[in-house]
Amino acid sequence: MGDFNEIISNVEKVGGNPRPQWQMDDFKEAISDCCFKEIPFLGSPFTWSRGSSGSLVKEHLDRGLASHSVFQHFEHLLVHHYVTDASDHAPLVLHAEILAPTTTFGKRRFHFEAMWANEEGCRNTLLEAWGEASSQSLPLTNKFLLCAQRLNSWGQQQFGSLPKQIQQCYLELQNLDLDAPNFDPTKKHKLSVKLDDLFEKEDTFWKQRSQVQWLREGDRNTHYFHEKLAKEEGNLFGVFDDNNCWFDEEPGIQRAFIDYFQKLFTYDGVVDVANIMHAVETKVTPEMNAQLTHPFDLSEISHSLSQIGPLKAPGSDGLPALFFQKYWDIIG
Secondary structure: OEEOOOOOOHHHEEOOOOOOHHHHHHHHHHHHHOOEEEOOEEEOOOOEEEOOOOOOEEEOOEEOEEEHHHHHHOOOOEEEEOOOOOOOEOOEEEEOOOOOOOOOOOOOOOOOOHHHHHOHHHHHHHHHHHHHHHHOOOOHHHHHHHHHHHHHHHHHHHHOOHHHHHHHHHHHHHHHHHOHHHOOHHHHHHHHHHHHHHHHHHHHHHHHHHOOOOOOOOOOOHHHHHHHHHHHHOOOOOEEOOOOOEEOOHHHHHHHHHHHHHHHOOOOOOOOHHHHHHOOOOOOOHHHHHHHHOOOOHHHHHHHHHOOOOOOOOOOOOOOHHHHHHOHHHHO
16 A cells, blocks of 8 residues: 555556556556556545646555455545645545444543643633532532533534544545535645544543553554553443342443442451551651641642643543642632
């Protein structure tokens, strides 16, 4: 897969001089001799372009070829022709995925999306919601609940479905590429910048769910994040409780988890802790104890908060450490 610097028919070329037939026949013969077959593609039929609107030349120079055994091994093969103004060649991405069915339980709960933190609208929405909650003297948990509801509504209106937006942007770029007489390089640049921004948001979306912490900000590893998430999450079909009873419906699964952890962290009163503690040598001095038990202040909370990984496991409210780190000046 890549740049073969040749076409198989003049249908794959717009503008410039026609390609000699013997040259294209040699290329087709080479493909046949290798027993290759072209992988179907999605996107613009032209993968290379050069020149301005008056002398624009476009050709299908890049393609994916595979043997019969490869087609037998994979159920679906597809080459995506992406659009960019960073090169005169279109990037090619091979997709050969078989998606397994997934099992989900219950209503999807709120998640604060890391990509929201880069939008000014997120801060404005939070300011408004927090101010409203404070004016009503709501309890802290209810304040966060109101903020979550407002942010969720804002996020759906602002972003909607990222895959759909990316697909729409692709279509606009492809239609622009196909409209050779009215080719507008300025519009193509704007659409390419928009597409890059959508890719960054998609990358952040999957990174947050993959729990990957060691890759640098700015690295685009969407496919890796997606694969890691798929491998680590797996499918939960049911659980056994302490009595070895099987539960495969949501209420039973919830009850089994709650009972397990309640039992794990509940003191049954059997052990005489007082007698045991008499045999333990004192390590914490009165001075140390006074320091440990003195009232904490906001600066200590802020310092501790800054030490937490931004996307480490959020609480049941769906708010990760990133939310508090980013907007501590509002909610602190």
